[in-house]
Each structure stands twice: as C-alpha cells, then as structure tokens.
Amino acid sequence: MINRIELLKLVEHNARIKIEDLAVMLNASSEEISAELEACKKENVILGYNTMINWEKTEREEVTALIEVRITPQRNQGFDKIASQFYRYPQVSSCYLMSGGFDLMLIIEDSTLREVANFVSEKIAPLEGVLSTSTHFILKKYKSNGTLFTQKQTDDREAIVL
Amino acid sequence: MEIDYQSKISTVVNNIAPSAIRRFFDLANEMKEEVISLSIGEPDFVTPWSIREAGIFSLEDGYTHYSPNQGYIEVRKAISEYLERRFDLKYDPKKQLLVTVGGSEALDLIARALINPGDEVIILEPCFVAYKATVTLAHGVPVVIETKEEDEYKLKPEALEAAITDKTKYIILGYPGNPTGATMTKEDLSKIKDILVRHPDIFVVSDELYSELSYTGEKPASIANFPELYDRTIVVNGFSKSFAMTGWRIGYMAGPAPLIAAMNKVHQYCIMSSPTTAQYAVIEACRNGDKDVEEMRDEYNRRRRVIINGLKEAGLSCFDPTGAFYAFPSIEGLGLTCEEFCERFLMEKKVAIVPGSAFGKCGEGHVRISYAASMENIQEAMRRLKEFVTELKNGSKE
Numbered sequence: 001m002i003n004r005i006e007l008l009k010l011v012e013h014n015a016r017i018k019i020e021d022l023a024v025m026l027n028a029s030s031e032e033i034s035a036e037l038e039a040c041k042k043e044n045v046i047l048g049y050n051t052m053i054n055w056e057k058t059e060r061e062e063v064t065a066l067i068e069v070r071i072t073p074q075r076n077q078g079f080d081k082i083a084s085q086f087y088r089y090p091q092v093s094s095c096y097l098m099s100g101g102f103d104l105m106l107i108i109e110d111s112t113l114r115e116v117a118n119f120v121s122e123k124i125a126p127l128e129g130v131l132s133t134s135t136h137f138i139l140k141k142y143k144s145n146g147t148l149f150t151q152k153q154t155d156d157r158e159a160i161v162l
Numbered sequence: 163m164e165i166d167y168q169s170k171i172s173t174v175v176n177n178i179a180p181s182a183i184r185r186f187f188d189l190a191n192e193m194k195e196e197v198i199s200l201s202i203g204e205p206d207f208v209t210p211w212s213i214r215e216a217g218i219f220s221l222e223d224g225y226t227h228y229s230p231n232q233g234y235i236e237v238r239k240a241i242s243e244y245l246e247r248r249f250d251l252k253y254d255p256k257k258q259l260l261v262t263v264g265g266s267e268a269l270d271l272i273a274r275a276l277i278n279p280g281d282e283v284i285i286l287e288p289c290f291v292a293y294k295a296t297v298t299l300a301h302g303v304p305v306v307i308e309t310k311e312e313d314e315y316k317l318k319p320e321a322l323e324a325a326i327t328d329k330t331k332y333i334i335l336g337y338p339g340n341p342t343g344a345t346m347t348k349e350d351l352s353k354i355k356d357i358l359v360r361h362p363d364i365f366v367v368s369d370e371l372y373s374e375l376s377y378t379g380e381k382p383a384s385i386a387n388f389p390e391l392y393d394r395t396i397v398v399n400g401f402s403k404s405f406a407m408t409g410w411r412i413g414y415m416a417g418p419a420p421l422i423a424a425m426n427k428v429h430q431y432c433i434m435s436s437p438t439t440a441q442y443a444v445i446e447a448c449r450n451g452d453k454d455v456e457e458m459r460d461e462y463n464r465r466r467r468v469i470i471n472g473l474k475e476a477g478l479s480c481f482d483p484t485g486a487f488y489a490f491p492s493i494e495g496l497g498l499t500c501e502e503f504c505e506r507f508l509m510e511k512k513v514a515i516v517p518g519s520a521f522g523k524c525g526e527g528h529v530r531i532s533y534a535a536s537m538e539n540i541q542e543a544m545r546r547l548k549e550f551v552t553e554l555k556n557g558s559k560e
Contacts, residue, residue, distance in 0.1 A: 021541070155536075157202050157204060160190050160202065161204050162520060
C-alpha cells in the first residue's frame with residue numbers, strides 16, 4: 001500500500017523525479033506508482049507540475065505584488081462570486097480567502113510596477129462590492145514554497161568518519 | 163640526545179593497534195573534493211533549526227557557565243520524559259541520568275568506573291571502533307563474539323553463553339548497529355535476557371545511539387525494557403545520530419543510581435560538565451524534536467531502499483539492514499580483500515566507502531556503505547558500483 005502523503009511530498013519537492021526511483025524509494029512497483037499518481041490527477045489532488053524559478057537571476061523586470069482586498073459578501077454567493085472575478089485574470093497567480101483584517105489575498109506575478117498599479121486601480125478597486133485594497137510589493141525572495149533562494153550549503157564533512 | 167618517545171608512552175596505549183586502514187583514510191580525505199563519499203558515520207542533515215535556535219538563544223541570554231557535573235536538572239528531566247515517551251524507559255532524572263560528551267564519553271566512563279584490571283567485556287564484532295579501545299584503555303580484556311551475516315548480525319544466545327566466564331564484567335550491545343545496520347527485536351532480546359538472568363553478576367551496556375533510526379515499523383526495543391535486567395543495564399544514548407547533532411558533542415547514560423554516581427565521579431574529574439550550549443539545545447530536541455526526527459527517518463528509509471536495490475542490481479549480496487544508516491554488503495567471490503576493493507573503487511570510480519575490516523577482523527569480506535548522503539549522490543554511487551562490480555567480474559573471468 002503506497003503512502004499517498006509521502007508520495008505527494010516527494011513529487012511536490014521534485015516533480016521530475018523518475019517513476020522507477022519513486023518505486024524503489026516507496027517499496028512499490030512502477031505500475032503502482034503510476035496508477036497512484038494518475039488517481040491523484042483524476043481526483044484533482046495533483047493539479048500540475050511547476051518549476052521553481054529564481055526570476056531575479058534572469059533579465060525579467062516583473063514584480064510580485066500581494067493585494068489585500070476587503071469586500072462585501074454577496075447574497076447566496078458569499079465571497080465566491082467576487083473571488084472568481086479576480087482569479088480569472090491570468091496575472092493573478094494565487095487567490096485566497098483569508099481570516100482576519102481583510103477578505104481576499106491576491107498574488108500578482110508576471111507584471112511590471114505600472115501594470116500592477118493599473119490593474120488595482122482599474123480592475124480591482126472600482127468593482128462593486130470592493131471596500132478597499134492595500135498593495136504590497138515583494139522586495140526580495142528568501143524562501144518560497146519550501147525552497148531557499150540563497151546559495152545551498154556545501155557538504156563540509158570529513159570524507160570518512162567511523 | 164634523542165628522546166625515545168615511544169618508550170615513554172604507556173604500554174596500554176602503545177598496545178592499541180594503529181588502524182590498519184589509516185593509509186586508505188588519508189587517501190580518501192586527500193581526494194575529498196572529487197569523490198562521492200558514502201563513508202561517513204554522521205548525518206548529512208544539519209541540526210534542525212529549532213534546536214540550533216534554542217542553543218543560540220541560550221548564548222544570547224548569557225548561559226555560558228559550567229553546568230552541574232551531572233547536567234542541568236532541566237535537561238535531565240527533558241531526557242527522562244523523552245525516554246519514557248519514546249522507549250518506555252523510566253529513569254529518575256535526579257539520580258539515574260548523567261549528561262555526557264556524546265555517547266563516546268559514556269562508553270569510556272563505564273569502562274573506567276566498572277573494570278578492574280583483567281575483567282572481561284564481551285563485545286560483538288563487527289562493531290563501532292570505540293568499544294574495544296575503551297575496554298583496553300581501562301585495562302580490561304575485550305572478548306569478541308563474531309556475529310554473522312546469516313544470523314543478520316544478531317547476537318545468538320549460544321554464542322553469548324559460550325563467551326561468558328567468571329571474569330565477565332559486562333557485555334556491550336550495539337543495536338541498531340554500526341556498521342551492519344542490524345537491529346534486534348524484543349523477541350531476540352528476550353532470548354539474551356534468559357541467558358543473562360542465569361548470570362546475575364553480568365551487566366549490560368546497551369548502546370542505543372541509533373534507536374530512533376529503526377525501519378522495522380515497530381517501536382525499537384531496549385533490553386532495559388525487561389524488568390529482570392533493568393537494574394543491571396546502562397543505556398547509552400545521545401543526540402548525534404537521531405537529531406543530527408554530532409558536532410554539539412552531547413549524549414547521556416541512564417542506569418542504576420549507584421553506578422551513575424560512580425560514573426559521575428570520573429566525569430567530574432576529566433570533563434567537569436557537558437557543553438552548556440548543547441544542553442540548552444537538547445531540551446528543545448527532547449520536547450519538540452519528534453517531527454524533525456520522523457522526517458529524517460523517512461528520508462533515510464527511502465535512501466535505504468535505494469541502496470538495497472542498488473546493491474541487488476550490482477550483484478552484491480546484502481542482508482536487509484533495518485536500522486542506523488548503513489548497509490554492509492558482502493564482496494566475497496570478487497577476488498579482492500575489502501581494503502583492496504575500497505581502494506580500487508575509490509581510485510577507479512571516485513566513490514569512498516569503508517572496508518569492513520575497520521570494524522573487526524570478521525568484517526573482512528564486507529564493506530560499509532553509509533546512506534547519510536544525498537539521494538543524488540547515492541543513486542550516482544550505486545550506478546558506479548554496478549559498473550565497478552561488473553568490470554571486476556568480467557576481469558576475473560578473463
């Protein structure tokens with residue numbers, strides 16, 4: 001019996017890990033691993049395989065912005081309707097309903113400073129039901145999705161230790 | 163006039179044989195930059211952050227003094243709670259626990275506090291290199307039982323019975339074991355207990371440094387769990403292996419109060435007290451470290467399976483190790499001694515592993531492969547091992 005959580009954690013950290021390697025690590029057959037991953041996809045547990053990229057090391061000038069949005073929930077629809085109006089924009093990479101001082105958290109990637117400003121002032125703020133917005137820009141990424149953006153440590157252990 | 167230094171060194175130290183494979187070690191360490199090393203007996207993980215942070219915080223708060231000889235009472239309480247929670251072992255933190263500089267100091271204290279010259283100590287080879295030396299340095303006589311691959315390196319009751327004499331002072335059990343990765347189940351230990359019950363003068367030193375790293379799926383068993391032996395067992399444990407804290411140099415022993423008092427006497431004159439920073443760090447390890455240990459254990463277990471599979475594909479026979487982070491495959495039939503095998507593997511394929519003979523004469527014919535290394539390195543090393551063994555087999559046919 002495959003431990004699904006263990007399997008998911010492994011592919012979460014390394015989407016390119018080979019099926020045959022997973023089979024050995026989890027003491028299962030390649031067929032069983034494939035079937036389990038397929039089942040996870042069908043059940044929408046696995047939604048995709050992304051690559052962690054440190055964009056700061058490339059020539060791209062885009063920024064990442066976190067936008068806190070306070071909204072009025074709508075009758076029969078709660079927050080879902082208005083959230084859907086936000087998350088359909090491709091530049092919204094994440095959209096969360098939050099507890100606390102505001103309601104929705106939008107994460108905008110792939111945009112320049114001006115594009116974010118325009119997006120907030122033209123698309124978000126004027127929408128009916130939006131009470132206020134507050135936009136924060138990420139200055140530097142130290143760690144994201146469990147991955148460190150700084151240099152990895154080298155192995156400084158002695159070659160042989162009994 | 164030239165001084166003959168050798169003659170000034172005590173006989174007992176002079177008589178400890180220098181490591182026969184020292185030259186190989188030097189070679190491997192010189193080549194360190196270019197080799198994949200599966201030869202290391204310490205975790206590749208860095209100490210979990212919350213534990214490091216607890217040590218740092220104690221420094222910031224100015225805890226930089228000697229601790230009480232036996233260790234801070236808060237540390238002993240934390241260890242006592244941990245031992246009960248994880249291993250069903252009950253020890254009074256006031257009288258039955260001593261915080262040491264790693265498990266190694268504990269082994270040395272035991273030897274010096276218990277052995278009279280000529281007393282015999284039973285050790286099971288292949289084993290951790292310090293067992294024999296600590297006994298010899300304390301003027302004891304190590305009596306070696308050779309454990310075997312076909313017995314999964316477990317101690318057989320018959321072998322124990324045969325090794326016992328009226329001079330036997332104690333026996334050192336090291337399970338899960340270095341270098342074999344062997345474990346002993348409660349059932350296995352029960353048979354050993356039956357023998358020891360008939361020999362009420364013999365003590366047991368149970369080295370349980372690797373107790374958290376057991377992959378049988380069952381709770382690791384300690385011989386101290388048997389009420390018949392509780393009063394005659396000294397449990398040696400520490401944080402180096404299970405919590406990835408080798409460099410902090412901190413361990414402990416637990417046992418009968420009068421013995422702990424005797425050990426503490428030796429400890430206070432040669433060590434004074436264990437490092438204060440490390441003591442503050444292990445309070446955090448004992449109380450909040452379970453999840454970190456579990457994650458490391460799961461990762462070791464996956465690597466273990468990759469190693470076992472790699473050995474199988476390379477055509478080397480190896481019993482399934484169930485603990486620690488070592489595999490101990492046989493290289494017999496390839497026409498090389500274990501030392502030759504390791505040296506050629508290092509020179510030709512740039513992978514460092516350890517000859518079995520480093521762990522006792524009966525380790526010949528085997529090599530120790532540590533999986534305290536990254537998965538990528540293990541996979542690459544296993545690929546090279548397969549290549550190497552295939553070349554050896556083809557070569558020997560020609």
